[in-house]
Amino acid sequence: MDDFGSLVERPDARLRRDSADRWQGLVRPAGGLGKAAELADWLAAVQGAVPLRPVTAPRVILFAADHGVAELDVSTRKAGTASVLARAAIDGTAPVNVIARRLGVPVDVIDMALDCDPADLPDEVTAYRVRRGSGRIDVEDALTREEAEQAFRTGMELADRHADSGTDLVVLGDLSVGGTTPAAVLIAALCGTDASVVTGRGSGIDDLAWMRKCAAIRDALRRARPVLGDQLALLGTVGGADFAAMTGFLLQAAVRKLPVVLDGVVSAACALVGQRIAFRAPDWWLAGHASGEPGQAKALDRVSLDPLLDHGIRVGGGVGALLALPLIQSAAALSAELPEEEPAAEPAEEEAEEAEEEVSAEA
Template structure:
């Protein structure tokens, strides 16, 4: 059986009893009931997903997957495809935003080449699982075969399971790939029914003419491929990217080991949506870090029934928003572990 399908079958339901016990522990702290708002909700959610009332402080990692997209031939990006490989090198050397943000919160960064068209040679610290030199141009046919989509899903699943087995208990998803906002917009249209105009944003910062080219590319992709939303694997193969498929698999693999998954922005959220369409049991394990300025992100989060933790106007990708949100998870669990109770502090508890 495929690794991602095995992971689907192994995903446990959230432990509601652990969440209730966690809330009881929080209610005993020296504060009015519920006064820490979403921090309390976050602590209880971590308890439910981890299956324990008082989950340990997390061991954090960000999985950044990179790949190129054939649709860049349509002039949809402000940057050339060479930038994907150059940024992978930047990640490997520790100089990108995600490296800085991950160091700030004590998270590891794992970088994976899923299909970079122009890879930088002799890099150390990059895992190579290339599905090819980028996807095909989906305005002329499928981005990849169904078989390739499943192989990419398997890669992500296995990597996430391996990370969980080495001690990772909180996984952020990041990506890099020139053209991947166009692919994500097309996937959003196919899976939610949103129009290309509504789902397509400016990505790396294209001008008005560039935005129109993106919209037209998405329209042509939908016309040529005629995706069926009842066949999420087919939609992924027709319109997705190697890194998007890999991240969808990673979400499934992490959830199968009770590891919560922190989504970054639009692209990783679309990967989460694909994972949820393939396996609805994964949905509770997906946490939205922030609200991207990308046009389709709000609709994707609605599909996932997610309320983002932050709204900072981010549109970088790389897992940057996930790394920032890690700090909130740490804060929520520190309250649980370190804050005094009414009894230990000798403070009167009015029960309110």
């Protein structure tokens, strides 16, 4: 864990400035492209190139898991049914698949702790499973120390695989039941806030379920505070296999200079944990959208990331972040393909050129 602090570098600030200066010869008025130009400047620093390269090989990666805390009826979905969400994404019938097909982006589902028979899902989906469901974090650890480390290393391995295979941007999301509860616990613990500040409606719970969720988060917070200094222990105590894997993925992606777009509150919570491990890592990430979860807003503020979109998307599963992809790709294309203006000729140069043309005509 300690190695990440030295392994993660910052994107090239000089190239970011060069990209910003270059717009002066590309568009008028200055600053006319607004957020698109700022995104292109960030991408130039991340890619280490001006003009930057178009984003042509993005990928959606969804980590899937069930969380034992869902047994407390803190979700509108029945505990242990995240496999239904995973199956839809595998079969291509989930909202994220509809958008991904339109954009030509592949979608990967990674089973980290689904509460179902592994035979019910394809082998390539269940290959990395750590356990069947995570523990009920209000009364027990989500994972053992060994399971947390295994999940974390899985995330690292997947980041390396995609960096090596030519993926140039990852949209990172989750498929979970009960996942917003451990996300809120992690955010409250790391930000030093009360449960009520970070507890949202998740899948659309009513007031009674919200109060049950607050109580579960407060109970889990008491278990989280003694391990705040050990981020892997924190992920094992009140996180889950998907959280540990996503955190490992985010950190290794930063090491490999692979940009990542965060989706909702779960990925935001993992980003917050990742920042504690390597403070420069958030420079390699973007926040795709505002999900409306108070915990997400708190976490993104702490890691200094502003959501690209705010369209009220709350379905999770990578949808909101994927909707931001066309903006990112358009920003890259503008930088890569806009022709630079020829500098205007000085008056003296114009007169000399005219004289040369007259001499040539007389000859």
